[in-house]
Amino acid sequence: xxxxxxxxxxxxxxxxxxxxxxxxxxxxxxxxxxxxxxxxxxxxxxxxxxxxxxxxxxxxxxxxxxxxxxxxxxxxxxxxxxxxxxxxxxxxxxxxxxxxxxxxxxxxxxxxxxxxxxxxxxxxxxxxxxxxxxxxxxxxxxxxxxxxxxxxxxxxxxxxxxxxxxxxxxxxxxxxxxxxxxxxxxxxxxxxxxxxxxxxxxxxxxxxxxxxxxxxxxxxxxxxxxxxxxxxxxxxxxxxxxxxxxxxxxxxxxxxxxxxxxxxxxxxxxxxxxxxxxxxxxxxxxxxxxxxxxxxxxxxxxxxxxxxxxxxxxxxxxxxxxxxxxxxxxxxxxxxxxxxxxxx
Numbered sequence: 001x002x003x004x005x006x007x008x009x010x011x012x013x014x015x016x017x018x019x020x021x022x023x024x025x026x027x028x029x030x031x032x033x034x035x036x037x038x039x040x041x042x043x044x045x046x047x048x049x050x051x052x053x054x055x056x057x058x059x060x061x062x063x064x065x066x067x068x069x070x071x072x073x074x075x076x077x078x079x080x081x082x083x084x085x086x087x088x089x090x091x092x093x094x095x096x097x098x099x100x101x102x103x104x105x106x107x108x109x110x111x112x113x114x115x116x117x118x119x120x121x122x123x124x125x126x127x128x129x130x131x132x133x134x135x136x137x138x139x140x141x142x143x144x145x146x147x148x149x150x151x152x153x154x155x156x157x158x159x160x161x162x163x164x165x166x167x168x169x170x171x172x173x174x175x176x177x178x179x180x181x182x183x184x185x186x187x188x189x190x191x192x193x194x195x196x197x198x199x200x201x202x203x204x205x206x207x208x209x210x211x212x213x214x215x216x217x218x219x220x221x222x223x224x225x226x227x228x229x230x231x232x233x234x235x236x237x238x239x240x241x242x243x244x245x246x247x248x249x250x251x252x253x254x255x256x257x258x259x260x261x262x263x264x265x266x267x268x269x270x271x272x273x274x275x276x277x278x279x280x281x282x283x284x285x286x287x288x289x290x291x292x293x294x295x296x297x298x299x300x301x302x303x304x305x306x307x308x309x310x311x312x313x314x315x316x317x318x319x320x321x322x323x324x325x326x327x328x329x330x331x332x333x334x335x336x337x338x339x340x341x342x343x344x
Contacts, residue, residue: 057113058144061198061334062341066325068111079110097127104136105172111326113144131160135188142191143326145334147199154192158211161185166215175257185215186225193228194328198335202236220258223249227261227298230268234305242268264298274299278315293319297329304336313340 058066071079083106090099100123107116120137127133138153166185175181193208209229216225226249230242249265266272278299300315316333324330 057111060325061145061331061338062320069323069325071110076110079106082106083110095126097123097130097132100126101132101136102172104133104140108136108140108143109172113140113326116140117144129160131157131164131188132184134160135184135191138195139187139191142195142198142328142331145331147195150195151192151199154188154195157188158185158192161188177256179256181218181220181256183215183217183221186212186217186221189215190225190228193232197228197232198331200335200339202232206232206236219253220256223253223255223261223265224258227264230265231298231301231305234301239305260294260298264295267298267302274302292322293324293327293329293333295329297332300333300336309340313337 053068053070055068056065057068060066083103086099086102086106090096090103093099100119104116104119104123107113107119117137117140120133120140123133124130124137134153134157138150138157141147141150141153161184164184166183168180169182169184169187171178171180171182189208189212193205193212196202196205196208206229209225209232212225213222213229216222226245229245233239233242233245246265246269249262249269251266251271253262255262263272263277267274267277277295296315296319300312300319303309303315304312316337319330319333320337322330
């Protein structure tokens, strides 16, 4: 039976022991990152606020170019104003780790992932012991499908953060209540587990999700971690072990922002049917597109691990017909299709 207790296990000790190796590799990895990240190859001719939309930022796990999505004018203007403010703050405080992080985060919100990675990399040169900079760069390596680089960064971040008190991470895109929910350690373990999952290394993913569960300190974090753990166990053929994870999940939980994960867990418990979640209508709202990718992937995974591969493939292909290619559910659908097609 899966243990849910926080542990300082041998595997964590191995991670800490491997920190020196990881850090020594990271400098050479970072040096290669610019070469591995696809360079922008197309600049639309428009001279409006959408001038950089359509630039190729990454290559999908299926070998397709991934272009910066179009944003509503009002959204773009707001995000660019936030970026300008962050850049001004960095110019005023060039030795501020926080200022560096916020420039990178604001670039990423505009889907300028290669630039964000460059900013985080420069920050790591300045702050080599920063687990927070590695946490954010690791996230954006996932966005750009550079999964091995993400794992290296996030492994190092976990080791560097081990002896630090966990702290709430400020939100760059606040939820409806304006209440930050994630913490530094939660985000490190969550993204590390995800990178292993996307790589098809479900054993390592489960190890990291166990660590993540120990720092899932509110209902939103609990449902996010539990959902991916359930999917991981199902992929490993250990369906019976999901029951203990689902015990604390109830329909009346107070969820602020992770409603998609919550509903997926209720599906696993048999309280909702897959068809009730499978709303994959094409929409323009980026936030809704993320929810569709998230919800759709859970349903696709359900079909796949229930033995209905054809239905799973249909769901995955419908997800990839959407626009939110940085959503974790979208990336996971790519990864599963690549494996199913034998193209990974």
